[in-house]
Amino acid sequence: MRNVSINLLDDTPRPVVAIGTDYSYGHVLPRHTHRRAQLLYGATGVMQVSTHDGNWVVPPQRAVWIPAGVAHEVLMLGVSTRSLYIEPLAVDLGSQCQVISVSPLMRHLLMEAVEVPLAYDEAGRDGVLIDLLLHELARSAHLPLHIPLPVDARLLALCQGFLQRPDAHQSPQQWAGQLHISLRTFNRLFRQQTDLSFSQWRQRACVVLALARLAVGEPVTRIALDFGYDSPAAFSTMFRRVLGQAPSVWLEGAK
Structure with a gap:
């Protein structure tokens, strides 16, 4: 899915909803929360994420993990994002935001994930793609960018x-x-x-x-x-x- 709000898709009966969004330089997403956890990946540009606990700068080709329910604001500096909105029980990277590395495999999976149908076949190719993406996410390395x-x-x-x-x-x-x-x-x-x-x-x-x-x-x-x-x-x-x-x-x- 491209350029659509998660608020319209949050009740999708799948563990992961993948959305790609293009933002103008300097666009600010005001402080908000999600029911699902979010992996926010910037294919281009730089993101600055702010929460009550501090600030994270996310360089190009890296991602930030935002746990479910954590209020956050994001400044987009020329960013094209690929976001995964993940049911809380599907994967757990902790209760605090963190910037993570993105492997070449994970990068390609993220780009492909936004092209799969919203109600993808969990037993088919698209389901395997999403499962592999979650496995790659679970093993990703944390970066000291907080x-x-x-x-x-x-x-x-x-x-x-x-x-x-x-x-x-x-x-x-x-x-x-x-x-x-x-x-x-x-x-x-x-x-x-x-x-x-x-x-x-x-x-x-x-x-x-x-x-x-x-x-x-x-x-x-x-x-x-x-x-x-x-x-x-x-x-x-x-x-x-x-x-x-x-x-x-x-x-x-x-x-």
């Missing part, structure tokens, strides 16, 4: 400010001073609220924010300097530390 956000209002304001203007030179000492607490108290609070150290959070935020810019062709040098890194090499080293690949290698894998 920026957790704290609940503490004062700390949340600092984190949101950083996401608007990332600066690799910002330090925990600076943030502790702005909150008028000791560095030790700040470090403890930050880890309690995000499950990451300040340095880990800052690096992950820079990587995730950079992915959206890299995906639309911005040069590494420009991004590195905008984020406060002393050189493109310093940025690439940090990027490789977080994702295990240099920016150029990551982008090549997204094609």
